[in-house]
Amino acid sequence: MNIRPAEDRDRPVIAEIHARSWQENYRDYLSEDLLDNQLSGMMAERWRNAEIGPQDIVLVAEDDRVQGFVAVWDEEMPYIDNLHVRSEGRSKGIGRKLLAAAARAAKANGRKGIWLHVVVGNDRARRLYTRLGGAPDGIEDKDLYGTMVPNERIIWRDIDILVEQSN
Numbered sequence: 001m002n003i004r005p006a007e008d009r010d011r012p013v014i015a016e017i018h019a020r021s022w023q024e025n026y027r028d029y030l031s032e033d034l035l036d037n038q039l040s041g042m043m044a045e046r047w048r049n050a051e052i053g054p055q056d057i058v059l060v061a062e063d064d065r066v067q068g069f070v071a072v073w074d075e076e077m078p079y080i081d082n083l084h085v086r087s088e089g090r091s092k093g094i095g096r097k098l099l100a101a102a103a104r105a106a107k108a109n110g111r112k113g114i115w116l117h118v119v120v121g122n123d124r125a126r127r128l129y130t131r132l133g134g135a136p137d138g139i140e141d142k143d144l145y146g147t148m149v150p151n152e153r154i155i156w157r158d159i160d161i162l163v164e165q166s167n
Helices: 008-025 032-049 094-108 123-131 159-165
Strands: 002-005 057-062 066-073 079-085 114-119 135-144 147-156
Touching (some): 002 094, 008 032, 008 057, 008 066, 008 079, 057 094, 066 094, 079 094, 094 114, 094 159, 114 123, 114 135, 123 147
Parallel strands (some): 079 114
Antiparallel strands (some): 002 057, 057 066, 114 147, 135 147
16 A cells, blocks of 8 residues: 555545545435535535645555545644545555554644544544544534534644554
């Protein structure tokens, strides 16, 4: 599995993986109409137009094709906005490898911590994050295309915990 910085040519496959992941995992939270009829186009537009700054981190994991991606927006404490892996690639360490590579890149940017939101009820993802040293840090509603969905904040105040636990 190769982890590399995303390129402009990766934007359509990132959008496809992102939409498919939501369609598979967010049925309990978002409307069928949004998931089945609108989301693919919305994600295609989102990723086509996404401004990625020089210290933002967007990585893809690939073997014969792109299997997953992570997107981290640079802030004082960087925000892991997205981590999605194709369903057939789950439980193979791809998410862990993407998180580790993103944490290393954020650390190289001089950042000390990192955080993300996970949809409440996404127990599989939450278990991964806490197993990798992430600490629960409260629940808040997040607007997902017009639907307020409870999300738990997971934080690594010391980014080295994520780097070390993910190797």
